[in-house]
Amino acid sequence: MSTLEVTDVRTCRFPGCDEPVDATPGVGRPSVYCTDPAHNKSAAWRARNAEAGQGQRAAEDEKFPVDAALQRGSMLKAQVTGMAEHFQQQLALLVSELHTIADPDAVAAQIEAVKAGAAEQVASAAARANRAETAMREAEAERAEADAAAEESAAQVDDLRAALEALEQRAATLEKNLVIASEDTVRAATEIATLTEQVAALSAENTAMTAQLFEAREVVTTTAAAKDEALATARDAAVRADAATARADRAEAEAASTRGHLDQVRTERENARAEALVLTGSLATVISERDSATAAAARERSNAEQRVTDVRDALEQQLALLRAEPEQLRTGERE
Structure with a gap:
């Protein structure tokens, strides 16, 4: 019975390249890139920056990436320091608000305010109900008046129709007279x-x-x-x-x-x-x-x-x- 030997094949570290690394023996550390001369450390670094969305950096950053990183790191450190101070201030305010939330007196004051507001709302609702009832009575009275006016209008329409017929007859007579x-x-x-x-x-x-x-x-x-x-x-x-x-x-x-x-x-x-x-x-x-x-x-x-x-x-x-x-x-x- 034979045993299969599995050999660990390393691939090129250039982004997107699956070729095996160059196994040519040499002095120093073994190569981590394939035999493609364009796949090297600097090219791999630029490719990784491009994949990370940092492809718009200046040419000086590409030439001196460490110095550029140090400069950006100092700026970010200053920003983080300012944010830490702001965070401490906001944290103190948060603690004060939490104390207010846990204060029983504040809770009692809010309960009294809620009760007073509820009483005002109840009184306002009662007043609105009274006004609505009054408006309903007025609407019923207006409806009765509207019904009476409608009946009167119907009578007037009948009278106007009769007058119109008389006028038409008079117009015919006048036409004959003309x-x-x-x-x-x-x-x-x-x-x-x-x-x-x-x-x-x-x-x-x-x-x-x-x-x-x-x-x-x-x-x-x-x-x-x-x-x-x-x-x-x-x-x-x-x-x-x-x-x-x-x-x-x-x-x-x-x-x-x-x-x-x-x-x-x-x-x-x-x-x-x-x-x-x-x-x-x-x-x-x-x-x-x-x-x-x-x-x-x-x-x-x-x-x-x-x-x-x-x-x-x-x-x-x-x-x-x-x-x-x-x-x-x-x-x-x-x-």
Whole structure:
């Protein structure tokens, strides 16, 4: 029976390397790294620092790691010393607080404070309960009022619906009235056009009557001129009669022998007087005709003006009625 010999094979101490160490005999301590020349002490130290998260150190630290470690160690020692002092202070405070926790008087004071707070909370809870009960009563009263208001609102809604139906009926009636008013407006426009034509005809008639009046005035003027001429002739005849009378008187005074001539003169005087009487009658006739023509012209003008006034008043009344009808319809619609 054979016995298996187990040989202890050492591996390279470079991080991550599982190769066996270099077994080449030499002077000094045996090698702990493999045959890879890059696997040495300094490279292994850098690799371990990289694995430990210290790969960002300065190049001087990599060159002189012991000095760097001494410097960092002194800094950490100072920090630990400060932390120890702070720890001692905190420890004294902790001991004081623990004494307070273990003090029966402090416990009794806290129990009394808790009891007082509980009593206050109980009183506050009782007050809140009273307020809640009062609020509940008020809420019930408000609910009753709300129910009454809801019933009243329902009644108002019914009334409003009835009013709305009445308004809709009124609107339909007003719409019909508006259609009728539109038709009346059209008829009124037609009547206005007809009345306008009548006014134009009356205006033409008035113009004609005015022309006739002017002609009558010219006749009166002509008659007045004839009257003036007749008056002048009468005055001339009277002057001639007076002259004849004077001549007759002178003839009678001068000689009685001239009786024949005097008779002739007297005859001429009588003829002149007769002519004067005829002219006076003609003058009276002319004056009468002038007065008649003036009166007739005045009557015709008055009648024409009266007819024009009557027609204008009738037209204005009709226009006022036609203008008032749309306003009445609009007033009815607003009502």
